[in-house]
Amino acid sequence: MMVALAVSLLAVAGFGIGLWRSHVATVARSAMGTAMAGITAMMDSELDDDAKEVAVRRAGFALIRAAFGLCWRLALSLALAALPIFTADQVGLVPAEAVLTLMMRLDYLFIVSVAVLAGAHLLRRLRGPARHDPEALPEINRYSTADRFFHMLAFSSPAVMKGASKLEDRLMPDAVQAPDGPPIFITSLARGGTTALLNALHEVPGIATHTYRDMPFVTAPALWNRLAGGRGRDVGRHERAHGDGLEIDLDSPEAFEEVLWKTLWPGKYRSEGIALWDTSDRAPEAEAFISRQMRKVIHARRAAPGAARYCSKNNANIARIPYLLEAFPGCRIVVPLRRPETHAASLLRQHLNFLKLQKDDEFIRRYMRDIGHFEFGQIHKPLLFPGFDPEAFDPVTPDHWMDYWLHAFRHVERYKDRCLFVLQDDMRAEPQETLEALCAQLDVDPAGVNFSTHFRPTPDRAPQDLYTPALFAEADALYRGLERHAAPPPGLQGIGGNPITVRA
Structure with a gap:
């Protein structure tokens, strides 16, 4: 034997x-x-x-x-x-x-x-x-073969997304919940602090956001959640693809709203970049679709009846400020503001990161393109702000991203009286006070949430000599102007029905 x-x-x-x-x-x-x-x-x-x-x-x-x-x-x-x-x-x-x-x-x-x-x-x-160990790779690489198949099916055509929404409407007509206030749009250039701010507000009771549970059929969150196993579906917490230390799981909020805009306005997404929206782009049918999607997200998060606000983080919404203000009356547009030298350096770092990731894995390129995240890598499509020339500088140089920052916030400056600015420096130095003040301006109750866990306490610094001196000086002057404009009004007065810019 x-x-x-x-x-x-x-x-x-x-x-x-x-x-x-x-x-x-x-x-x-x-x-x-x-x-x-x-x-x-x-x-x-x-x-x-x-x-x-x-x-x-x-x-x-x-x-x-x-x-x-x-x-x-x-x-x-x-x-x-x-x-x-x-x-x-x-x-x-x-x-x-x-x-x-x-x-x-x-x-x-x-x-x-x-x-x-x-x-x-x-x-x-x-x-x-190991390098190819799914546990060691970002969330995109953790997709199983079945996950990738369903992703490709969902994003194979805009008709699939629209069809999924209609199917949910037919099978689950009550899978909507009316909001308890106007929507909240968090937007800035990528790497501006929008993700950390979204994560913080996601903790506030009554705030409803898209989460990873909604992928890939983001237009039918309730139906897909039921088909995919509901709360029984789970993955362990892991670092996201950006390599910035932020950990996520299926219940983490994420920027999936751009899928709707890409589905409803495909003509805006051109080879040279993404065109801006203005009030002439109003489309009642598309706006009704987005409004219903907001109510679906509120229902999918199971917020308490009568106490729900839709909140999205969408960096591309910085190109839609006048449109959003008119299409969604009373909406709050929150713009995190980061120092240009650190913001541009972070943009360049992520661009180089995704150039490598997308070269190594075709599915990462496909995934980012499908969800409308064109900020970085081989699929980079800049937002075509007035006067911005995408070919003025090479995207792998610091000056390209500083020039991009400058034109982006020149555009934002036109609407500075209708946005809520939040300084990255404040979110790092005094996260609790900053977020509680912002919640007051948003008319939401922070309910004792500890916001400090969502922000790095270290100062936000980067070398200024990476950039052409004249270009940096112009960007820095613009930042200083917006920073002064963002000074808090006496007593943090309420905003009534009209958004104003405050330093939160």
């Missing part, structure tokens, strides 16, 4: 060594990636029929090669497993039949499987997370 056990373990070890040394897992992952690439091409609305045919044909040939590669690797591993069994039988140690009978027993299979899994887990812990 002991000899048969020893030979069987040698056979298991041989099989494992064969799989390991022949890199069968790498080949299998490559095959799955190739299959997903073919499916992605078929569902990519930006590709014409000829391009789809070429991509699918290329994926098909690659899968055939991968199949042959898997076959010979598995055959080699089986041969290595058979070698000790055959050798022991030939020299008379133990009959091959006795070894195979032992290996087919259920208790043997269970014990050996548990031991192998435990050993693999221990080895993985000792070695640390």
Whole structure:
């Protein structure tokens, strides 16, 4: 019995060594990636029929090669497993039949499987997370094959998003909840502090936001939540793709509102950049769609009846300020304001980060494009602020992002009397006082929420000599002007029905 056990373990070890040394897992992952690439091409609305045919044909040939590669690797591993069994039988140690009978027993299979899994887990812990370990990668890479399929299905066409919304309306007509006040729009250039501010306000009772649970069918949050398993669906907390230390899970708020704008106004998204919205772009049917979506989000978050406010973080809304003010009367537009030298440096850093991420993984590029996050990387589409020339500077240089900041906030300055500015310096230095003052201006009760956990306490600093002196001086002067305009009014007076700019 002991000899048969020893030979069987040698056979298991041989099989494992064969799989390991022949890199069968790498080949299998490559095959799955190739299959997903073919499916992605078929569902990519930006590709014409000829391009789809070429991509699918290329994926098909690659899968055939991968199949042959898997076959010979598995055959080699089986041969290595058979070698000790055959050798022991030939020299008379133990009959091959006795070894195979032992290996087919259920208790043997269970014990050996548990031991192998435990050993693999221990080895993985000792070695640390690998580059392709899903636990070590950002949220996009943690998508399973099924997750990616549903994502590509949802974003294969604007008609799918609109159809999902209509299906939810038909199957769950009561999956809406009326708001208890005008919507709150958090907007600025990316890296301005919008995510931290959204996370802080998300903690306030009665504030409803999009969360990762809404993905990928963001236009049907209640229906998709039910189909996907509701509260039973969960993932562990992990760092998001930006590499900025912010951790997320399915209940974390996120900027998915842009999906609606991209679906309803596709003509605004051009090859050179994204055009701005103004009051001439009013579209009653589209506005009704967005308003109903706001009520769906409030219902999906299960806020208390009669005490719910829709809140979104959408960096692209900085290009829609006049439109939002007219389309959603009384709305609050909150603009985090960050020093230009630190803001531009952070923008450049993230652009370089996503250039690499999107080069390494095609799905990351597809994911960011689908949710309308064109801020960085290979898919970078700048907002076309008045006077901004996207080709004036190379996007991998600091001056490009400083110039972008300057034109963006020149545009915002035109509406400074109709926005609520929040200084990044204040959110870092005095988060509790700053957010409580902002809540007062938003007419929401902070309910004792501890806001300090959402903001870094360290000063926000970056070198100023990264930029052309004249360009930085102009941006700094603009920041100083907005900073002075954001000084708090005496007594933090309420804003009544009209938004005004305050330093929160």
